[in-house]
Amino acid sequence: MAASATPRTGDVVTVAFSGGLDSTALLHAAVRAAAGRQRVVALHVHHGLQPQADDWAAHCEQVAASLGAGFACTRLSGAPQRGDSVEAWARAGRHRALHDMTVAAGADLLLLAHHRRDQAETFLLQALRGAGPAGLAGMPRQQWRDGVCWARPWLDRPREAIQAYAEQQGLRWIEDPSNADPRFARNRLRQTFWPAFPGGETGLAQAARWAREAHELAAEIAQVDLAVLASPERLDLAALSRLSPARASNALRAWLSTHTTPPASLIERLLSEWHAGATASWPAPGGMCHAYRDGLHWSAEVVATPAARPVDLSVPGLHRQPDWQGAWVVEPGAPGIAAERLAQLTQQGRAGGEQFQWAPGSVPRSLKKACQAAGLPPWRRAGPLLFDVDGRLLAVAGLGMDARAFARQDEPQLSVRWLDDSALPQSEGEGGGPA
Known part of the structure; x- marks a missing residue:
């Protein structure tokens, strides 16, 4: 299986390497594709959540060495706060660590082993949460974040093909027992949905691709509208109200996204509660939205007037x-x-x-x-x-x-x-x- 991504001229490529089946296969394929022309570095994040975490890190280092890849490991500090999602805490810490290790390795390309079933699961979980096109679009094939390209070369590949490759190459991988823990939503999905709908993976992944196209189209339309309706400091609410409801909602969400992460409830309130000539304010994450003289303005949260x-x-x-x-x-x-x-x-x-x-x-x-x-x-x-x-x-x-x-x-x-x-x-x- 090929592990190609966007062509680049860098000397180093990094691979997110948990030691599981998918990332082990990807690391093997990446080393083989590099063929000595590029250095491949395996990046392992030690979450500290499992008793076997130290053994897993040692296993990953040994596998990387046996394949001729470099190795780097970061152990996350701290722990989830009471009431916080363990999955969300681990994901946020993992993303920071992978970015920092990629930069430290002198690379700007990070390969991740997500495949078609991962994409289908993401679509379904987002749909159950009531997500819009941005959430339903799932994981992008590649995305630049702070100078690093996060690429998923196997996003359209079925997991069965990856497993067949790993077995054919005689690879060794870790079986994480937490993957069977029904407390996690993705695990419950794997234990109940796929056995009931074994052919659903292809359709859901395709739905995610359609959602991504719709999301990208909406972003392009928002850019066209905001070029006429807005500046960084002000959105023309009177002109916005003359657009169709869907187009107005799309433009409003795009403008607010430059300042905050607007919940759907805020978009709905602004569109339904504002009327011409109204002066009003709405709380938003990290600040306030203000309607004044038929314009919408953003102000960041200020705790108190600064001292002289x-x-x-x-x-x-x-x-x-x-x-x-x-x-x-x-x-x-x-x-x-x-x-x-x-x-x-x-x-x-x-x-x-x-x-x-x-x-x-x-x-x-x-x-x-x-x-x-x-x-x-x-x-x-x-x-x-x-x-x-x-x-x-x-x-x-x-x-x-x-x-x-x-x-x-x-x-x-x-x-x-x-x-x-x-x-x-x-x-x-x-x-x-x-x-």
Whole structure:
């Protein structure tokens, strides 16, 4: 059996190696396919959940050596918390360990031994949980995650073919007793469903392929819609409401996914509860969704207003303020503030009673009214605010510089503006100009 994946030029390929039938066959096939042109490294994750775990790690190291493959092993630390899923804890730890070991080995291709029955089981379990197309799509044949390509070259192969290959090659593998434990959903499925529906594997795997096509098509349509309806900071709810219900739900989910993992209930609430002109908020994992002036906005969760602290903005560049989830952008230009006044600043939240002047000669207004006039949403009015050493207001996040702080035309001056994290350019440098 071939173990080919996407062609690449790297010198190292890694294989996730539990020591079971499937991964043992894959490691053997990968070494044979490499034929000395690439180094193959077996990666074993020691979960520490079984009494035999140490013996399994030793077995895997011996098998890798006998096949001429390298070997690396990581033992997971910690344990599942009370009430946590053991499967989910082990899966998350295994994924981290496999990624880190692949990078440490100097590779960017990681082979996994999932086969057609694994894909069929994933589809069925996701369907029982009420998953949408993304969940029903199952496991992708290949996927890049943080610089590593996770590839499943045998995803369309039946398990019987893998077992026949392993027996033909005289391979030795581990039988994990936990695979018979009915407490785990996948094991119950294997013990009850496949004996009752032996031909169901092919159809369910095909259904997963159709679901993946539907998911990819929905993602493409969402990109087309969001190019017209949205920016990183705002989704046009009025325009969204003019789409068909399915298309609106798809675009909304895609936009929210850039900020959080939106549950289906949140999508349903937003589409059913919002109406033109409404100002409302909905809690979401990690933050809040806000409807304001027919736009949807996202704000990350803030536990409390950050404490006042000194800042120096006298050097042009990007000055990140993690506590406020944004950054001050300082650039040469007029109108601006004298550079020496920006060296010793106090950054803090609103205290009440502040006034802001839009332009020279205009009447200062309360900060609340200035925010309302500028269309600044309520959840973005907390600050930060910048004050000089004499306690005079210089700038307000979302509003800009106070006109009373402008320098004379003959003075060296710097302009100051605020950007939320969602609008920050990824390639711009910090505190000193472009990177």
